[in-house]
Amino acid sequence: MTKFGLRTGCALLALSIAAQSPAWAQTAPATPPAATPPAATPPADAVPADTVPEASAPDAAAPDAGGGDIIVTGSARQQRRFDVSYAVNSLSNADIQKLAPINFADLLGKLPGFAVENTGGEVQNIIRLRGLPSDGGLVTFQQDGLPLFHENDGNFFRGDSINRFDLMTQRVEVVRGGPAPVYASYAAAIVNNITVSGTDTTRGKAQVTLGDTGLYRLDAYQAGPIDESTYYAIGGFLRRHDGYRDNGFPNDRGGQVRANIKHDFSNGSLRVSGNYLNDHNVFYLPIPTADPRNPSKSLNQYIDFFSGTMNSPALRNANIRFREADGTTRNVDADLGNGRHTQFGNVGVQYDADYDGWKVAAKGGVSVGKLHFNALYSTSNPSDANAYAASNLGAARTAFGAGVTRLGYAIAGTNGAEVYDPNAASGLVVPAQFRDVVSKYYSTQGDLSVTRSIATGFGTHDLRVGVYGSLYGETNEVAYQDYLLEVKGKPRTLDLIAYNAAGQAVGSITDNGVLRYTTTLNRGNTDAKMYALYANDTWELTKGLTLDGGVRHERYSFNGYAFATTSANLGDPTTLADNAVRAFTGQIINSKLSPSITNWTGGINYDVTQHLGAYARASHLETPPSTQVTYQINPTIITSKANQYEVGLKAAFGRSYLYLIGFYTRYNPLNASFVALDPVTGRNDQSVPFVGKAEIKGIEIDGNLALPHGFAVTGALTISDPQYKSLVNANGASAGDVEGNQIVREPKIYGNIRPSVDFDVAGNSVQLYGRYEYTGKRYVDFFNNTALPSYQTVGAGLTLTHDTWQMQVVGDNLFNAKGLTEGNTRTDQLSGQGTADAIYGRPIFGRNVRLVVSKSW
Numbered sequence: 039m040t041k042f043g044l045r046t047g048c049a050l051l052a053l054s055i056a057a058q059s060p061a062w063a064q065t066a067p068a069t070p071p072a073a074t075p076p077a078a079t080p081p082a083d084a085v086p087a088d089t090v091p092e093a094s095a096p097d098a099a100a101p102d103a104g105g106g107d108i109i110v111t112g113s114a115r116q117q118r119r120f121d122v123s124y125a126v127n128s129l130s131n132a133d134i135q136k137l138a139p140i141n142f143a144d145l146l147g148k149l150p151g152f153a154v155e156n157t158g159g160e161v162q163n164i165i166r167l168r169g170l171p172s173d174g175g176l177v178t179f180q181q182d183g184l185p186l187f188h189e190n191d192g193n194f195f196r197g198d199s200i201n202r203f204d205l206m207t208q209r210v211e212v213v214r215g216g217p218a219p220v221y222a223s224y225a226a227a228i229v230n231n232i233t234v235s236g237t238d239t240t241r242g243k244a245q246v247t248l249g250d251t252g253l254y255r256l257d258a259y260q261a262g263p264i265d266e267s268t269y270y271a272i273g274g275f276l277r278r279h280d281g282y283r284d285n286g287f288p289n290d291r292g293g294q295v296r297a298n299i300k301h302d303f304s305n306g307s308l309r310v311s312g313n314y315l316n317d318h319n320v321f322y323l324p325i326p327t328a329d330p331r332n333p334s335k336s337l338n339q340y341i342d343f344f345s346g347t348m349n350s351p352a353l354r355n356a357n358i359r360f361r362e363a364d365g366t367t368r369n370v371d372a373d374l375g376n377g378r379h380t381q382f383g384n385v386g387v388q389y390d391a392d393y394d395g396w397k398v399a400a401k402g403g404v405s406v407g408k409l410h411f412n413a414l415y416s417t418s419n420p421s422d423a424n425a426y427a428a429s430n431l432g433a434a435r436t437a438f439g440a441g442v443t444r445l446g447y448a449i450a451g452t453n454g455a456e457v458y459d460p461n462a463a464s465g466l467v468v469p470a471q472f473r474d475v476v477s478k479y480y481s482t483q484g485d486l487s488v489t490r491s492i493a494t495g496f497g498t499h500d501l502r503v504g505v506y507g508s509l510y511g512e513t514n515e516v517a518y519q520d521y522l523l524e525v526k527g528k529p530r531t532l533d534l535i536a537y538n539a540a541g542q543a544v545g546s547i548t549d550n551g552v553l554r555y556t557t558t559l560n561r562g563n564t565d566a567k568m569y570a571l572y573a574n575d576t577w578e579l580t581k582g583l584t585l586d587g588g589v590r591h592e593r594y595s596f597n598g599y600a601f602a603t604t605s606a607n608l609g610d611p612t613t614l615a616d617n618a619v620r621a622f623t624g625q626i627i628n629s630k631l632s633p634s635i636t637n638w639t640g641g642i643n644y645d646v647t648q649h650l651g652a653y654a655r656a657s658h659l660e661t662p663p664s665t666q667v668t669y670q671i672n673p674t675i676i677t678s679k680a681n682q683y684e685v686g687l688k689a690a691f692g693r694s695y696l697y698l699i700g701f702y703t704r705y706n707p708l709n710a711s712f713v714a715l716d717p718v719t720g721r722n723d724q725s726v727p728f729v730g731k732a733e734i735k736g737i738e739i740d741g742n743l744a745l746p747h748g749f750a751v752t753g754a755l756t757i758s759d760p761q762y763k764s765l766v767n768a769n770g771a772s773a774g775d776v777e778g779n780q781i782v783r784e785p786k787i788y789g790n791i792r793p794s795v796d797f798d799v800a801g802n803s804v805q806l807y808g809r810y811e812y813t814g815k816r817y818v819d820f821f822n823n824t825a826l827p828s829y830q831t832v833g834a835g836l837t838l839t840h841d842t843w844q845m846q847v848v849g850d851n852l853f854n855a856k857g858l859t860e861g862n863t864r865t866d867q868l869s870g871q872g873t874a875d876a877i878y879g880r881p882i883f884g885r886n887v888r889l890v891v892s893k894s895w
Contacts, residue, residue, distance in 0.1 A: 111183070111230040112213040112221050114489055114502035114576045114586075120690050123586050123641035123653035124216025125151065125699050125738065130209045136807065138835060138848040138888065142198040146177075146229065150699075150738035150754040151214045153788050153813070155859040157880045160279075160290055160319045161199040161378065164860070167214060167227045168701055169734035169760030169784050170680070171710055174198075176226035176661065178218070182233055182311070184401045184483055186384050188508040188568070189664055190224045193477040194411045200315060200382050201231050205243055205259040206273040206296045208234045214738075215682050215701065219637035219659040220572055220588035223506075226659055226680070235300050235309065236261040236269025245892035252280025252289075253888065264299070272297035277317075282883040283344075285320055286351035286528045287375040292317030306391030306398075313384040320377040321413040322347060324862050326420045326468065326525060328877035337525060340464045343856060344884030346527035348414055348470055349374060352450070352551070353531070356412075358474050358517045360556035361606045361621030370517065372474045374412050382407035395490060399504075402484040411475040415518075416862050418717045419871065419878055420468040420525050423447065423460030427534060430547050434536040437614055438545035441538045450522075450531035450551030454543050458524065458532055466525040467532060469553055471518050471715075471722065471864075479512035497579040504572050511565035514669050517620075518558040520720045521551050549615035555608065557720030559620035562669025564598030582645035586655075589638045596631040598668025618719060629668040633677055635660035650689050657682040674711035674727040680704065693744035698737070701758075705732040710765060710820075715864040722864065728820070730765030732781060734758055739789075748796035755789035765820065779822045782867060783860065785814035787828075802840045809833040818861030818879075823870030826879060829857025846890040850883065857882040 107119040107128040119126055127149050129137070139145035140156060143163035147154035155164035165174045175190045179197025186200050203210065211230045218225040240262030247255040259273025274295035281289025298311035325348055329335040341348075353374040362368050386403040427445040435442045447458040447467070460467060487504030523529040531551025535543050547553070574588030606621035641655035659680045667673040684701040710728040715721070736758025743751045760781035780786065794807035809832065816826040832855070835848035858879035862871065871878055 109211060110232075111180075111211040111228055112217040114574045114588075115491075115500040120651065120688060120695075121584070121643065121645065122216075123584065123643035123655050123686075125214040125684065125686065125697070125740075126216070127212045127740070128209055129212070131205065131207055134203060134207065134210065135846065135890070136805070136835070136837065138846070138850075138890075140850065140883070142201065142203065142229075145203070145210070146212065147811075148754065148790060148792075149212060149214075150697075150740045150756050150789070151227075151701075153756070153785055155783070155880070157322060157859045157882055159281075159322050161380075162194070162196055162319075162321060163198060164783070165198070166784060168703060168736060168738075168756070169758045169781060170226055170703065171705070171708065171732055171760070171781050171784070172226075175224060175664075176659075178222040178225040178228050180222065180228060180230045181313075181384075182386070182388060182401070183230060184386065184403050184485060185222070185481075186313070186382075186403065186405050187407075187479065187481040188223065188483055188510045188566075191664055191666075192479055193409065193512050193514050193666060194378070194475050195380065195409050195477075197229065199378070199380055200405075200407065201229075202275075202294050202315065202317075203231065204273060204275040204294060204296075205245060205257045206234050206271065208232050215657060215684055216641065216655050217574065217586070217588055217639045217657070219657055220574055220590045220639050223568070223570065223592060224661050226682070233296060233298065233311070234259060234261055234271045234273070235298060236263060236271045238263050238269075241895065243892055243894045245890060247888055247890045249279070249886060249888040251282050251886050252278075254278045267302045269300045269302075270298070271300075281320060282886065283322055283347040283349070284527060285347055285349040285375070287354065288318075289320045290318060290377075292319075303391065305393065306389070309388040311384075311386045311388070313382070313386075315380055315382040318377045318379050320349065320375075321411075322349070322880060323414060324416045324860055324878050324880045326466075326878050327858065327881070328873075329464070329466065330419050330872070330877060331422055331465075333873045333875075333877050337464060337466075340525055341527045343881050344854065348416070348468075348523065348529060350414070350523070350528045350530070351375075352529070353414060353472060353521070356472050356474075357550075357552075358472070358519055358556060359552075359608070359616065360517055360559050360619055361608065363601070363622040363624035367608055370474060372412050372472065374414060374472070376410060376412045378413070379410045380407065381409075397489040398487075399489070400484075400486045403482070405479075405481045407479050409475070409477045409479070411473065411477075413473050414521075415471040415473055415864065416878065417469050417471050417520065417715050417720070417722075417864050419862065419865070420464075420466040423465055423467045426467050430534060433614060434545065434547060437611075437617075438536050442536045442544060443539045444537050445534050445547065446537055448533045448535055450533045450548070452533075454533065454535050458530075460524070464525040468523050468525050469520050469720075470523055471520050471557075471720070474517045476515040477512050479510070481508060481510035483508040483510075497577055500576040500578075502574045505569065506572065507567075507569040509565075509567045511563070511665070514560055514562045514564075514666070516558065516560040517556045518720075518722055519556045520553040522548050522553045523551075545611075546613045547615070549610070549613040552615045554720045555616045555619045557618075557620060558723045559603050559622070560600065560669070560671075560723060561622065562598060562600035564596060564665045564668045566594060566596045566665040568592060568594040582651075584643045585641070586643070587638075587640040589636065591634070591636045592662070593634045594632060594662055594665075596629070596633075596665045596668045598630075598665065599626050599628045600669045600671050601625070602627055602671065620721075627671060631663065631668060631675070633662035635662050635677060649691050652685070652687050654685045655683070670725075671723070672725065674709060674725045674729070676707055676709040676711075676729060678709050679706060693750070694742055696739075696741040698739055700737050701735070703732075703734045708732045708762075708765070710762075712863075712867055714867070717865065726767065726868075728765055728767045731763035732761065733763055734760045734781075749794070750796075751791065751793045753789065753791040755787075757787050758784075759786060760784040762820065776820045779820060780817050782818065782820060783816050783826070785816050785828070787814035788812060802838055804839075805835075805837040807835050807837075809835075813857065817870075818863070818866045818876055819868060819870040821869060824861065824866060824873055824876050826858050826861060826876050829855055829882065831855045831857070831882065842894045844890075844892045844894070847887065848890070849885065849887040851885050854885050855882070
């Protein structure tokens with residue numbers, strides 16, 4: 039990652055703002071004008087984060103009610119939700135608080151079309167749109183219309199890692215399909231976080247959240263005027279959380295602050311913003327849930343389904359060992375309690391102005407971050423402890439002599455003094471992989487667009503033309519090594535020791551719990567630059583009839599390198615753990631890539647009346663490879679392409695609405711390649727190429743029914759059929775073996791229903807609401823051998839508002855329903871887990887309750 043890239047990006051940002059310098063000469067009026075803000079930018083943000091305007095998001099009890107929300111994402115102009123020709127939702131801060139999501143994936147999972155796995159912790163969860171086979175790489179996160187990092191998938195971080203909602207989030211707009219490929223890169227969907235700005239009224243809010251999982255969180259914000267035309271807003275959160283699972287150490291700790299200053303001119307505004315995030319988040323990985331020797335036997339007594347985890351205090355002082363190119367042995371101290379430590383900062387500028395009908399919007403941002411990530415990943419399934427020891431006896435005799443008569447277990451670090459008898463416990467042992475990842479990254483991005491409304495004899499055109507560019511890059515330093523563990527919550531690490539006939543220890547398969555020192559070792563760097571030209575026209579032929587079309591062309595230049603590695607023996611004759619350690623050779627492999635892509639979209643919308651309408655849209659999405667391929671060795675490099683089609687029927691009557699959307703997506707080619715674990719060597723850096731096609735057909739239902747006496751029912755349902763087509767790999771797997779199979783980890787049916795009632799008690803406003811959620815059956819492997827069974831959960835909440843005080847109690851999974859997500863992706867994607875239903879996976883969280891108390895002013 040070069041400093042040149044960062045400096046150049048800052049220079050480009052400065053130039054883009056300087057190009058608009060005449061605006062500084064404008065005289066600011068005493069009161070900002072009431073003119074409509076420039077197209078495709080958020081409104082004046084005149085709404086407190088804790089209130090909902092009638093024109094923006096009606097009653098918080100009915101999110102997105104009636105289609106009256108003003109949408110700015112994915113359109114050449116501001117439009118009502120009901121009038122656009124694509125699927126979109128807008129959630130105010132009050133809506134988000136009522137939904138009470140535990141993380142961003144959980145929030146998106148309440149909307150139609152998003153199948154999520156929110157079980158990994160606060161960040162880095164799985165977000166999939168309409169059956170598309172990507173774990174999040176097709177969902178673009180933005181803040182105020184611009185990404186904080188250009189690519190959706192950074193090096194072990196995604197958009198939900200650096201975009202966090204708090205009281206500075208005014209609303210979140212979510213575009214599914216439609217024009218997303220024209221308004222953002224890598225985008226089948228856009229999640230746009232629109233932040234609070236100050237107004238003439240000083241306002242603020244403080245909020246405390248307490249949870250029975252050891253959650254302590256403080257949110258606050260304040261916004262208001264500095265002078266008659268300049269405004270400020272500042273806020274953020276601090277949080278400590280012991281966690282949904284018992285790691286033996288805190289789960290999350292850290293916080294975020296966001297601030298901005300906005301100055302109004304006679305014809306527009308200039309806004310400068312800043313973010314800083316410093317947060318630790320533990321990552322939950324799959325756990326074994328049943329005995330592989332007898333899958334009907336639960337392991338719950340050893341590792342609790344709801345609170346158990348393989349994370350352990352035994353790995354607070356891990357020692358990662360590998361060889362440098364100069365022959366020296368490198369020892370890296372690592373702490374599992376560090377989790378995903380994100381340090382991230384962003385400075386942004388947003389300028390909007392109207393020059394006699396020419397609406398100019400310029401946005402820019404500079405982001406700098408560092409990620410230090412420690413996690414314990416699942417690898418092979420648990421093994422019978424006696425059989426596992428027997429399978430290593432031959433290797434022990436080869437290394438330590440024919441006098442080895444048996445292998446025995448001991449608690450790691452006791453030199454064999456504390457014997458471990460697996461038969462007195464689960465009878466199983468399991469390997470796992472400790473990962474230590476360090477990545478520094480930067481991203482500068484800028485967008486300049488001009489929008490003009492043109493009246494003709496055949497209706498009105500809102501034409502937007504723009505250019506977007508980004509300079510970005512990241513470093514990569516990765517070391518994985520394998521440990522041997524007991525099967526138990528917060529497991530201890532184990533040594534497997536070789537004994538002679540006299541009972542003397544003569545060597546060890548492991549070394550202080552390490553089964554194999556560094557098995558995967560990568561070091562590299564990548565820098566990238568890209569630009570995009572785009573245009574979109576919204577043509578209103580007559581009142582209620584609109585045509586919409588756009589195109590986006592992108593060109594990229596990637597330049598990176600990777601350090602080559604080989605296998606080395608570190609030379610300790612007393613253990614096998616260091617016999618095949620990865621070592622740098624000194625060779626540097628340079629890589630360059632220059633992909634280009636073209637996306638397009640076209641749609642038609644016809645509103646029969648102000649209450650009934652329909653639309654149809656087609657889009658073409660191309661996703662170039664990630665720049666990370668330039669610091670990987672022998673990656674599978676393909677530009678995936680998808681054609682998306684959707685037809686929607688819509689109805690809105692007051693606070694009631696219904697959107698019924700049919701969609702069809704065809705991926706060709708589809709890059710379904712993945713990195714697989716070699717269970718013999720422990721290596722986890724070699725791509726298994728799978729290339730083919732995919733087809734997804736489905737229906738989305740999004741609705742709210744407002745009933746008398748404050749009752750309402752809101753819901754979202756997605757029914758789809760995600761299938762692989764013609765999927766093959768270089769090793770000769772037949773396309774017929776997976777033809778028509780359900781795409782890995784994609785349910786066919788998922789959704790939720792949320793009844794609520796609003797009423798008054800002694801002058802206090804009360805909201806009572808429930809939530810039922812369903813996720814259908816999925817499969818862990820291409821061949822659909824092992825299923826993740828369907829599951830359903832129930833939640834409920836109560837909100838009491840007294841003047842400027844508010845209290846909320848909310849609970850999730852109240853009946854402790856069991857559900858598994860993910861599977862064991864390091865080993866089961868090819869052939870499953872050897873069982874009809876998964877016995878290794880990441881469970882959903884058990885019952886948990888939170889209390890939220892806030893004061894507004």
